[in-house]
Amino acid sequence: MTRSDMIVELLEDFGYEAERFNLTWVSSAEPDKFVAAVTEMTTRIKKLGPVNGQDASVA
């Protein structure tokens, strides 16, 4: 059991999408993997939008 697994579950408990967290292991000799991970994360977050995006409108 790792703490990163726990973060995924706790994010859901607190009402955030678990996809907002991601852990990737990249060696300093793997630039392509790093670029891919960052790009993937950026597009994912852009798709999810702001954290409060789905909240009910203020009464």
Place this chain on the structure above:
Amino acid sequence: MGVTTAMEWLGSCSGCEIAILNIGEDLIPIITEVLDIVHAPVLMDHKYFGQCGEGVTLTIPEAVVGIVTGGVSNHEHLEVLEEMREKCTVLIALGTCATHGGIPALMNGQDRQESWEGIFSTETTDPGAKIPTIEVPAPLDRVYACDEKVKIDMQLPGCPPNPALIAEVIMSLVEGRDPVLPGKSVCDTCPTKREGKGAVDKVKRFITNVDFVPGAAIDEMRCLLEQGYLCLGPVTAAGCAKRGAPSCISARVPCRGCFGPVRKDGNQLLDMMNALASNGIDYKSVIDRRSILRFSGAHGKLRPLKKRVGEEK
């Protein structure tokens, strides 16, 4: 005449007011000499719009000390709270609802519209009955703690608050000194025996009694966390201990967290999970984790679970 005092209850169950009564004999000098209560809907007939309803705006008399209990869950609560802030020099938030949201803030973990409809339509509701919009004040978007809406000068959590601490807060104000309040966690005031975690790697559900010798003193019982029960002692503010041991522990029951987090901005769920993970206890063995925030769901801590949004194609 004593110090003018206004008391108000918002989204509250009146348990905090009963805790004030439970101060006992010390209460008599407090209400006869120390305080001069000018407004308290729970105790006396004092109306918001003049005694004959002649007023047009909600008015609470000026007072030096204001005591509010309960959280802010609808527009009426908000209006009353803002008027209290306006008229009182020192505003005290009394009880966990006022300081951390308390039980009413459990609703923050659900969809507000669904909850609201659920409250007003049960199996016995007449067909065609509508959700009232005139007599019932409109709800806010979620339940708030008082300090999210106005400045609060002193916070005294507890569900109910400890009568001795209420008396201490009132007397310290009148005497112009800082109140002496326990600042640490429930565990710091707990006398149970700690022998090390041992073989605990899962949290047990509280469906069997804890292990103790009936009639024996509390300090002869082993720590309930070490016995494998989910006791919220480490993440809960101290203050409930009345006869030596924390209240629930002296009833041989694990702490439920009713005094809210130890630090004002603490997060009971996160802190508890952190504590479990650091000790190698499987956090997945905790059933309904979100209920650890049952007393501190305001301040945006408890939110509805995200509904999965389908991929757009």
